[in-house]
Amino acid sequence: MDELHALLQRQLRRAEISDVSHQWRELLRHVDRAYRDSDARAEATDRLLTVLSAEMRDRLDEVEQQIATRVDAECGRSGLVFETVPTALFMIDRGGRVVSMNPAAERLFGPAHAIVDCALDEVIVIEGADGTRGPMLTRAGLDDALRHGGLDRRDVKLCPSFGDAETTLLADVIVVPLADDADIAALVVVSDNAELARARERLEWQTTHDSRTGLTNRSLLLDRIEVALARARHADEWPAVLVLDLDRFRTVNERHGHAVGDRVLVAAAGRLERCVRGGDTVARLGPDEFAVLCDGAVDR
Template sequence: MDDDAVLDGPGRGTGRRAGPRAGADHDSKRAPRRRSRPESQSAPGSAPGSASESAGLAEDAVSAFLHAPLAVAVCHPDGTVLRVNPAMTALLGYPPQDLLGRDLFRLLPDDLVAAAKAAYAALRRGDVDTVVHETRFATATGPRRDVRVTTSAVRDTAPGREHLIMHLEDITDREDLRRRLQYEASHDSLTGLWNRARFLEELDRALPRGERHDQPVSVLYLDLDNFKAVNDRHGHAAGDRLLQSFGDHLRDCVRPEDTAARLGGDEFAVLCENTTAAQAAVVVERLTGGTWASAFTDLALGVAIGIATTPAAGTDTHGAADGDHGSAETLLHRADGDMYAVKARRGG
């Protein structure tokens, strides 16, 4: 476009072109004339500051706010929400009118509110300019969302215009994966009980507690009778169903404070803290009953249970050397040995 183009604003032409000057040279090899830059358009690399450029930056800021893929909220320094972008309403499921004029603490589970407020205390005091923490938000649709919250304080502005910029990143998929891997690492996949590794961790923690408070710790070792016959006669799928049924029976029989686990195969264990051998025998009595094997009336099924108890003042040590709480593996091994003694006495 040449100098005679009529501009409809910075760098924009109307499409109307003046006719050629009389006698103008229209040789195709002639270099085109350079169009001068409108004064209102800054040259690349020039310092910002013009009114049009400021307006452009404001438009860009609004566009970034509206179209940001992350949920964004502008808040008063006290946490009251002033503005939210569409990504925020999409994440939480609430329309803007349900979020504006209120803080977001009300959307947190009760047990996470104190931690969130503590994170913002340093921000409000001016100790830091940005805080980052992870929490969970209630949504309008029901399920909670795991969120990484980054909040920055904007202080270098006109008096009375200080505010907070809050970014919420949805990390639910990451946290779901972490929780699933954590669950699989500590639970038996068939019965949902703790696995052997987690049981030993719990026992490792229970033993020093018992020694510190002079309280006995009892371990029950359980082995199903004739389980191999179930697999041989009815198949491994039936054997799995039997293990699941016994796992449910085990949950129903132990006390809320007890720890039940499947060690592997048809072997299970129960940790009973602050429990003497005599008290553990009451749990054993409950476990030896029940209808967990009722689907297999053609087989003589049952459970053999051994008990090992750490010593405490005035208690039956059930095979422990006086004053020796021992290790988790040692106590479990003693309970295993007692279980085999029970089988031998029964002739099975």
């Protein structure tokens, strides 16, 4: 008891309060004020937390709305790509049925209203080396492809069963699993190799021919001269090269315009081609310059 009294006296002295009765009441009021201040601070803290929570909820709602807007935009862009890409695309469900297809797939395989909801093995039919036809991918084969990360088949001969029955096309077929989608199991990509081959041929032609006249360009002419010279060393039949230009071609361009000049070039190219043999090469070297390679024309 004495120890407790001594402890209280020490605390009173620190607070500069004497130990007479009215000072005790002052101590109690001092303690009460301290508790009240503490309660006020706690209440202010609670109000601040409430305000912050409301602001956080508003901010989270704003972020969620921004994310939703971006997702919608991405979905819109994905849908636009799906509709406009020149490669045939199918979306299939986990039962192996076609859910949707793009216009490129309709051009190759037939109308969507006849194909959507059909099994994929009814749509993509292949022709074997012996001429027999069958599904490229059975239901079991599809399940196996989905389990093992997809499928990649190159240069398969497809027979679109919903379009022209006599039409076949050489194509690459890729099955891409879509694990994150609950409704769509896979994307099936069908690339028409014939169209790709035509595109490659167009590109190769453009790199070796003059776009205005359709004649061989300088690069291809030099290659053919090298081949002709190499052959001549063994056969002793040497090529002849004629180089010529069009007189006053610049005057034609200046007086009558480039459209007329282009017609003159095309006419000159046609005349030169009609004057040479089938195996000879007529090339355009410059604005008004042409060359003719006559292979095996000189017997040395």
